[in-house]
Amino acid sequence: xxxxxxxxxxALACCGLLLTWQLASxxxxxxxFPTALDSLRAIPPILTDKEALINILASLRRMAIGFAxxxxxxxxxxxxxGRSRATAAFFNPLLMLVYPVPKAALMPIIMLWLGVGDVSxxxxxxxxxxxxxxxxxxxxxxxxxxxxxxSGAAMGLSAGERLLRIVLPAALPEILTxxxxxxVLALIxxxxxxxxxxxxxxxxxxxxxxxxxxxxxVFAMIIIIGAMGICLDAVFETIRRWLVRWSEPQFxxxxxxx
Amino acid sequence: MITTRTTNEWLxxxxxxxxxxxxxxxxxxxxxxxxxxxxxxxxxFLRMGQQLASATFQQDIAATLFRLFAGFAxxxxxxxxxxxxxxxxxPVNAVVRPIVRVLAPLPKVALYPAFLLxxxxxxxxxxxxxAADALFPILLSTYYGATIVEQKLIWSALAAGxxxxxxxxxxxxPAAMPSILTxxxxxxVISxxxxxxxxxxTSTDGLGHVLVTAARTFQAVDMFVPLITISLLGLIxxxxxxxxRAYLLRGFPSV
Amino acid sequence: xxxxxxxxxxxxxxxxxxxxxxxxxxxxxxxxxxxxxSRRDHTALSNISLSVEEGAFVSILGPSGCGKSTLLxxxxxxxSPTSGxxxxxxxxxxGPGTDRGPVFQEFALFPWKSVLGNVMYGPxxxxxxxxxxxxxxxxxxxxxxxxxxxxxYPKELSxxxxxxxxxxxxxxxxxxxLLMDEPFGALDAHTRTRLQNDLLEIxxxxxxxxxxxxxxxxxxxxxSDKVVMMSRSPGRIREVIDIDLPxxxxxxxxxxxxxxxxxxxxxxxxxDDSGDNELPS
Ligand SMILES: Nc1ncnc2c1ncn2[C@@H]1O[C@H](COP(=O)(O)OP(=O)(O)OP(=O)(O)O)[C@@H](O)[C@H]1O
Ligand SMILES: [Mg+2]
Numbered sequence: 038x039x040x041x042x043x044x045x046x047x048a049l050a051c052c053g054l055l056l057t058w059q060l061a062s063x064x065x066x067x068x069x070f071p072t073a074l075d076s077l078r079a080i081p082p083i084l085t086d087k088e089a090l091i092n093i094l095a096s097l098r099r100m101a102i103g104f105a106x107x108x109x110x111x112x113x114x115x116x117x118x119g120r121s122r123a124t125a126a127f128f129n130p131l132l133m134l135v136y137p138v139p140k141a142a143l144m145p146i147i148m149l150w151l152g153v154g155d156v157s158x159x160x161x162x163x164x165x166x167x168x169x170x171x172x173x174x175x176x177x178x179x180x181x182x183x184x185x186x187x188s189g190a191a192m193g194l195s196a197g198e199r200l201l202r203i204v205l206p207a208a209l210p211e212i213l214t215x216x217x218x219x220x221v222l223a224l225i226x227x228x229x230x231x232x233x234x235x236x237x238x239x240x241x242x243x244x245x246x247x248x249x250x251x252x253x254x255v256f257a258m259i260i261i262i263g264a265m266g267i268c269l270d271a272v273f274e275t276i277r278r279w280l281v282r283w284s285e286p287q288f289x290x291x292x293x294x295x
Numbered sequence: 296m297i298t299t300r301t302t303n304e305w306l307x308x309x310x311x312x313x314x315x316x317x318x319x320x321x322x323x324x325x326x327x328x329x330x331x332x333x334x335x336x337x338x339x340f341l342r343m344g345q346q347l348a349s350a351t352f353q354q355d356i357a358a359t360l361f362r363l364f365a366g367f368a369x370x371x372x373x374x375x376x377x378x379x380x381x382x383x384x385x386p387v388n389a390v391v392r393p394i395v396r397v398l399a400p401l402p403k404v405a406l407y408p409a410f411l412l413x414x415x416x417x418x419x420x421x422x423x424x425x426a427a428d429a430l431f432p433i434l435l436s437t438y439y440g441a442t443i444v445e446q447k448l449i450w451s452a453l454a455a456g457x458x459x460x461x462x463x464x465x466x467x468x469p470a471a472m473p474s475i476l477t478x479x480x481x482x483x484v485i486s487x488x489x490x491x492x493x494x495x496x497t498s499t500d501g502l503g504h505v506l507v508t509a510a511r512t513f514q515a516v517d518m519f520v521p522l523i524t525i526s527l528l529g530l531i532x533x534x535x536x537x538x539x540r541a542y543l544l545r546g547f548p549s550v
Numbered sequence: 551x552x553x554x555x556x557x558x559x560x561x562x563x564x565x566x567x568x569x570x571x572x573x574x575x576x577x578x579x580x581x582x583x584x585x586x587x588s589r590r591d592h593t594a595l596s597n598i599s600l601s602v603e604e605g606a607f608v609s610i611l612g613p614s615g616c617g618k619s620t621l622l623x624x625x626x627x628x629x630s631p632t633s634g635x636x637x638x639x640x641x642x643x644x645g646p647g648t649d650r651g652p653v654f655q656e657f658a659l660f661p662w663k664s665v666l667g668n669v670m671y672g673p674x675x676x677x678x679x680x681x682x683x684x685x686x687x688x689x690x691x692x693x694x695x696x697x698x699x700x701x702x703y704p705k706e707l708s709x710x711x712x713x714x715x716x717x718x719x720x721x722x723x724x725x726x727x728l729l730m731d732e733p734f735g736a737l738d739a740h741t742r743t744r745l746q747n748d749l750l751e752i753x754x755x756x757x758x759x760x761x762x763x764x765x766x767x768x769x770x771x772x773x774s775d776k777v778v779m780m781s782r783s784p785g786r787i788r789e790v791i792d793i794d795l796p797x798x799x800x801x802x803x804x805x806x807x808x809x810x811x812x813x814x815x816x817x818x819x820x821x822d823d824s825g826d827n828e829l830p831s
Contacts, residue, residue, distance in 0.1 A: 046389075046393035046396075049393060050394045054394070054397065054398075067412075069412040126307040127310060128311065131308075131315070133529075133530055134526050136484055137488065137525060137532075138488075139495075142522060143522070146510075146519075146522075150333075218481060222488075224402035224405075225489070228402055228405055229492050229495075233495065243408060252412065255408045255409070263401040263405060267401060450628045451719070452671070454626060454652050455719070456723060470662070545703065546703035546704065
């Protein structure tokens with residue numbers, strides 16, 4: 038019974054948030070703030086519109102490709118930086134300069150070079166995801182207990198094997214934190230890059246609707262993109278839990294004081 | 296020995312930045328990229344110097360910084376207090392946890408149109424967006440940091456006569472500080488990114504706006520200037536935060 | 551089972567004329583049942599009764615997992631027992647208080663405070679002004695032999711030094727009872743011996759009541775007036791043994807003292823007989 042409640046609680050939270058929204062919009066009576074119900078009603082037309090659906094799926098595809106490429110590139114780099122002082126010293130300042138730059142803001146420049154197509158948008162997502170993943174892999178690898186590596190060396194593992202067999206699993210929880218930040222950033226970057234390119238994708242539909250004053254479409258798109266974020270996160274969380282089941286901290290226990 | 300090591304590391308760290316600049320210059324000099332798409336670095340930095348001296352550009356920086364700080368400050372205050380409250384109080388936890396599960400992964404930029412419609416096109420909506428985006432990393436790491444506080448630290452403080460209501464800020468808060476500051480660091484970077492994006496989407500001032508204006512008129516040079524500025528701002532703010540961290544965590548192992 | 555309980559005076563030579571003392575801590579039919587994560591009940595302590603006289607040094611010995619720490623936490627007021635009561639000076643214990651000072655095995659020093667800051671913490675909490683608190687802290691730091699390390703942070707200290715700071719921090723707020731949970735467990739033999747001597751010296755000076763959990767029979771006999779032996783599953787008291795050895799005690803003398811050796815042999819034999827530590831042979 039209690040377990041069921043725990044699984045249902047995010048759903049309850051969703052309902053609660055929608056209810057708050059409904060009440061707030063009824064209370065505010067603002068033209069540009071449709072009620073939750075109206076916005077929910079505007080979702081089916083978007084999802085049945087073939088073009089919109091293709092747009093949204095294209096967004097997701099770009100995001101998946103950008104995300105996957107970023108992981109393949111960033112995790113090895115981050116791990117290497119964490120275990121080799123020289124590599125870290127070499128890359129750190131450059132990365133520190135690049136991290137706070139909004140990658141979607143590179144869109145106008147990249148568009149000038151590569152056009153408005155998939156390549157630009159995927160590249161931008163790749164850049165957006167890479168930095169947090171590199172940063173967290175770096176921190177994770179740096180924190181790996183030296184003694185574990187010594188015992189690995191004593192067992193005859195080569196440097197490369199140690200990185201793969203010891204550093205990678207030990208740093209995994211931290212790497213996955215980076216991937217999670219990366220996932221959020223991928224969504225942000227996806228939405229904004231499409232909004233800037235104004236050609237296709239979920240972000241484009243959202244901001245076009247805003248410009249045209251179709252407020253229930255705006256809010257319907259917000260719900261759709263939000264649901265995308267929540268679903269991706271839930272999938273990611275399931276995978277993460279499975280991967281690091283050995284190191285799960287007891288997250289559920291509130292501190293006791295008295 | 297130590298000094299040579301750090302100078303070496305400085306040189307090593309400067310190398311890729313110099314390489315990038317050289318590559319950039321090379322692309323322009325050897326005609327691989329037309330100057331309209333990729334202006335030579337010297338031109339960009341000259342323009343940047345010019346801009347930094349101009350009053351309008353300074354106002355743009357000020358506007359960006361104001362939104363950044365306001366949003367970040369709100370996020371820190373809310374994130375730390377909600378995070379700690381959720382860690383110590385089961386009822387708060389029961390309410391906050393599912394809401395955070397839902398709201399944390401939601402891409403906040405998608406909420407920006409809603410903020411615009413509700414709060415108007417001025418500072419408020421942008422500050423709100425920055426706060427919404429920076430809030431969750433700070434909240435989650437505060438929560439995590441507070442849940443792993445060693446129970447015996449709390450017991451020691453209670454036995455020494457700390458009233459239970461003081462334990463929160465005398466033990467839990469300082470003990471969770473390393474984790475809180477890690478969250479703040481992530482939140483700060485995200486704030487930099489998001490304030491710029493918000494200004495690109497709709498604004499009449501700020502660094503993001505400068506970029507958009509330049510893009511509309513195809514002024515490649517002017518597009519690079521705000522990007523480099525935000526990257527330097529991020530670097531400086533991050534440096535300040537690192538300094539604060541080193542000071543606050545001077546007692547903790549391996550800062 | 552072949553256990554011969556030791557009666558007072560049987561092993562010891564001449565019983566010392568100990569002053570009549572009031573019980574300061576009374577543990578009355580205390581049981582502690584934990585819910586495990588697989589939702590089963592696990593009895594950590596079962597029906598424990600024990601009274602500790604004021605000014606006594608009492609050690610608790612027992613196999614791992616028999617509930618020694620749990621018992622100490624109950625007296626500290628950090629954990630409330632499932633049933634039974636624990637009393638301090640006749641009043642039921644309902645929570646932590648400055649009259650009972652814990653020294654944990656894990657040190658539990660505040661990492662964000664220097665040695666001085668850690669030791670000053672208690673006095674400041676008692677409302678002492680900072681000049682006085684600092685003077686008190688410096689005095690205690692000197693007492694545990696750490697003068698010169700006031701500005702150091704815990705991370706910069708060795709294990710033995712941290713243990714001294716933890717002791718000084720607890721002594722600084724003047725608890726009447728010290729609750730020490732394997733305080734010297736993690737230390738090397740040499741540091742351990744030194745700290746035992748220091749502790750005895752401090753104790754002989756101001757005769758605080760001490761409840762001292764340890765795994766070492768020698769340590770228990772060397773330090774205590776009374777040794778409480780516990781057994782496991784469920785945790786209960788098997789035997790309380792009075793140690794009648796003269797004080798002040800000096801290690802060199804005791805090591806040659808047959809009474810001391812007898813106590814150790816006897817207690818170790820009891821543990822062996824109990825089968826608590828062994829597989830059936
Ligand atoms: N929070 C808890 N939840 C469930 N069981 C617990 C908890 N704390 C202690 N126990 C159980 O209670 C028993 C006694 O634990 P305790 O820590 O008091 O043992 P101990 O005698 O101090 O052992 P050691 O000598 O190893 O420190 C153990 O079997 C342990 O599994
Ligand atoms: Mg114990």
